[in-house]
Every structure is written in structure tokens, then in C-alpha cells.
Amino acid sequence: MVPSEIRGVHYLAPENPFLVPPNFSLLQSDIPNLHLNTLLSNFPNCHFPPSGHEFVVPPSSCLSSNSTSDEADEIQFNIIDERKHRRMISNRESARRSRMRKQKHLDELWSQVVRLRTENHNLIDKLNHVSESHDRVLQENARLKEEASALRQMLADMQIGTAFACTMEDLEDLPCNTSQLKPDPLNQSITPADMIHE
Incomplete structure (x- = not known):
């Protein structure tokens, strides 16, 4: 290994890629790959490409920021999906409760209709009974008037x-005085034969 030549590889900030010097290919041919990989493994932010004179080291902060951004987007999407799911469940539950309230109200209205119909039939029966009773009373009143x-x-x-009976009885009770009945002298001179001739 030649440490003086390895110093030509300058480590740059993670935001900017760094270039390998032109004479690095000679170094690559002289240094075994195993030792070079071992040496480069000491630089955690450096990546040695398999071939080529120029390579770019992806900055870890960029990768971490990208991964963090992806994770944040995924979390945001999950939150949005969860909210949508909860909203959907809430809407379904609200619709179910609304249907239940409407069905209950409809059942109550139908019960009232049945009850009112029953009362109506009862009132009609009572009215018919009263009407029949009234007719019977009118007939009975007419019969009683005739009687x-x-x-x-x-x-x-x-x-x-x-x-009339009292009058006849009174006449029969009157005393009859025959002494008062005297023949009329004029009537005595008239004979029956004269009456015939007359």
C-alpha cells in the first residue's frame, strides 16, 4: 500500500460528489482489489465503483432525507387513508342510524294509522248503534202517541x-103524580070517530 498516493482521494462534503484523480487507475491496477476495498471501507460515505475513472458518492444525508421524505409521505398517505376509512365508517354508521330512525318513525306512524282506523271503526259502529236506537225510539214514540x-x-x-147514563137515571128517579093528570074537557068531546073524520 502507498499511503502517500491514497491521500490524493479527497473526501468532500456529502452534498457534492468528488472526482477521483486521473492517476487513480494506475493505483487501482497496482493495489489489489481486496486491500482497496478494505481501505475504502474505512470511509463510510465513500463508494468505489467497479469500473471507470470517475464515481459519485451518494450523500447519506440525501438518502436519509429521501427515505425520511418517503416515510413521511407514506405516513401522510396512511393518515389520509385512515381518515377516509374512519369517515367512511362514520358515514355508514350515520346512514344506518338515520335509516333506523326513519324506520322507527315509520313504524310509529303506521301504529298510529292502525290505532286511528280501529277507533274510526269503533266510532262508526257506535254511530250506527245510536242511529238504530234513535229510529227505534222514534217508532216507539209514534206508537205511544197513537195509544x-x-x-x-x-x-x-x-x-x-x-x-147519558146519569141523565137517564135522574129521569127515572123523578116522582110521577097521576092525580095531576086530568082529562082536558076539550079533548073529551072528541071521539075517535071524529079523529078519523078529521
């Missing part, structure tokens, strides 16, 4: 009959 009229007529007839 009352007949009874009043019978009572009037009975009163007339009673008054």
Missing part, C-alpha cells in the same frame, strides 16, 4: 156514556 190518542178517545167516549 195515547186512542186512550183519550176512549176516555171521552166513557165520559159521554157516563153522563
Whole structure:
């Protein structure tokens, strides 16, 4: 190994690639690959290309920044996907709850419809019963009026009959005085034959 010649490889900042001097190819031919790789392995930020006079060492900060950026993008994408997934689940749950509320409200409305229909049928039945009762009452009132009229007529007839009977009884109870019945002298001169001639 020739350390004085190896000093020609200057280490630059990670941001800028560095060039290998032109005489490095001679060194490469003189130095075994194993020893050169061992020597270059002491430089953690240096990479020896398999061939060529010029090689670029990728800066570790750039790689780390790129990897960090990729990881940050992936994390950001994962966060966005997670938010989308959570939002989707939340929307589905909200839609399910909304459907349940609507179904419950619909069931309550249908129950009210059934209850109101039942009450309506009951009221119609009661109305029909009252109407039939009213008709029966009207018929009964008409019959009672006819009976009352007949009874009043019978009572009037009975009163007339009673008054006539009382009058006849009164006439029968009057005393008959035959002594007061005297023949009329004018009537005595008239004979039956005269009445015939007349």
C-alpha cells in the first residue's frame, strides 16, 4: 500500500460528489482489489465503483432525507387513508342510524294509522248503534202517541156514556103524580070517530 498516493482521494462534503484523480487507475491496477476495498471501507460515505475513472458518492444525508421524505409521505398517505376509512365508517354508521330512525318513525306512524282506523271503526259502529236506537225510539214514540190518542178517545167516549147514563137515571128517579093528570074537557068531546073524520 502507498499511503502517500491514497491521500490524493479527497473526501468532500456529502452534498457534492468528488472526482477521483486521473492517476487513480494506475493505483487501482497496482493495489489489489481486496486491500482497496478494505481501505475504502474505512470511509463510510465513500463508494468505489467497479469500473471507470470517475464515481459519485451518494450523500447519506440525501438518502436519509429521501427515505425520511418517503416515510413521511407514506405516513401522510396512511393518515389520509385512515381518515377516509374512519369517515367512511362514520358515514355508514350515520346512514344506518338515520335509516333506523326513519324506520322507527315509520313504524310509529303506521301504529298510529292502525290505532286511528280501529277507533274510526269503533266510532262508526257506535254511530250506527245510536242511529238504530234513535229510529227505534222514534217508532216507539209514534206508537205511544197513537195509544195515547186512542186512550183519550176512549176516555171521552166513557165520559159521554157516563153522563147519558146519569141523565137517564135522574129521569127515572123523578116522582110521577097521576092525580095531576086530568082529562082536558076539550079533548073529551072528541071521539075517535071524529079523529078519523078529521
